[in-house]
Amino acid sequence: MSKRGGRRPTIIDVAARAGVSKSTAARALAGAPNINAETRERVLKAARLAGYERNHLAVGMRSGRSGLLGLVIPDIANPFWADVARGAQDRAAQNDVSLLVFSSDWDAAKEAAHLSALRRARVDGAIINPVSDSFDDLDRFGLPFVLIGSSAERFPDTSSVGSDIAQAVRLGLDHLAEKGHVAPNLILGPKSRLARARFLRSVHQHCVERDIDPAILVMEDGEYTVEGGRLAMQRLLKRPHVGHLAVFAANDMMAIGAMMAAREAGLSCPEDVSILGFDGIPAGAFTTPGLTTIAKPGREMGIRAVEGLFDEIEGRPEHGRIHLPCRLVERASLADLSVGTPQRKAGAGRI
Incomplete structure (x- = not known):
């Protein structure tokens, strides 16, 4: 046949x-x-x-289900979000469900267009990372949904999945302190993003607990991209500083950009500059030196979001925020100043 x-x-x-x-x-x-x-x-x-x-269309007409879910993420080119999508796709496939993935490119208008397309496609539900912290179209979405990412914090009565940012920031700052970097410089995201506020709030809380004045911390903002980190690092290097420079970047792509800027300035990592990333993307293992980072559970986030969405679709909502713990991935981008290792004068070497 x-x-x-x-x-x-x-x-x-x-x-x-x-x-x-x-x-x-x-x-x-x-x-x-x-x-x-x-x-x-x-x-x-x-x-x-x-x-x-x-024929899933015919099956859907009989069952009222399409066998399709939607996923709207801000940047499919960012390996972290690609990992989230992979976890969601794998979990959906276990239930013989397909996933439609859209990238909003951090553009609220594109996001709105994608959500409209999902409604027209009659998906059974959607997982959304709102790119705007003023995202207020949830009641009009008209389909079951689960939120992921930092913006979900603004909707406590909505099912959501995200990384435990407070735990992750503490983990990073504690590790820096153990290495002798008690007041690192910070490369943060744009002021318009809730993720920046959450990261900075955790930094301040950590400083207060350690009797460190948060006002002494030097900060630069940038886009969550390699180029954004590179430009922010260039501005940091123009600021007056004495001795070894330690930097904690708000994501790995920014951290990689910071390493590029240090290299361009004739500095060596970790001899002159120590850099800690945040996300745990695979590219960090291939930088020179390897990037020490706080890894967020991207794939697990995608899996848990799909499971939560299945509950929403079946009328078994688990309202509330699921915080997934992060972990330290130690490589070679941080100097250990706690043992009194002599450091070269800034500008004496290259990455």
Whole structure:
């Protein structure tokens, strides 16, 4: 019953090959519980041999479900968000559900267009990272949804999944302090982003707990990109400083940009400059030196978001924020000043 003349195999072809009725074949492919294992396996094998694919549109019309979920993330080119998408896709596939992925490019208008497209596509629900902290269109979305990312903090009554930023920042600052960097310079994101405020709030709390005046911290803002980190680092290097320079960047792409700027200035990492990243993207393992970073659980975030969305779709909402812990990935971009290791004068070497 293979395809001939361009004709797609039908459920009738599968039933004939398996030696069962059309209704039995359909129930076996749908996973109905009242089909014995031997019959189900015979039907599945017949479907594979025939090259049969279920018509999800027709199934959706009967069940009221499309078998599609939407995912709107801010930047698919950022490996962290790609990891989130991969986790969501893998988890959705376990339930025979497909995922439509959209990248808003940090543009609120694009995000609105993507959400409209998802509604027209009749997806069963969506996972959204609002690019604007003033995102207020949730009530009008009209479909089950789960939020991810920092903006979700503004919606405490909505199911959401994100990294435990406070725990992550403490982890990074504690590790820097153990290495002798008690007051690192900070490269932060744009002032318009809630993620920046949450990061900075955790830094201030850590300083107060350690009896450090937060006002002494030197900060530069930039976009969450390699170029944004590079430009912010250039501005930091123009500021007056004495001795070794330590930098904690708000994401790994910015940290990699900071390493580039240090190299361009004739500085060596970690001899002259220590740099700590945030996200845990794979590229950090291939910089020279390898980037020490606080890794956020991107893939786990995608998995948990899909599981939460399934609950929303089934009317079993688990309202509240799920905070996933982060972990330290130690490589070679931080100098250890705690042991009194002599450091070269700034500008004496290259990365």
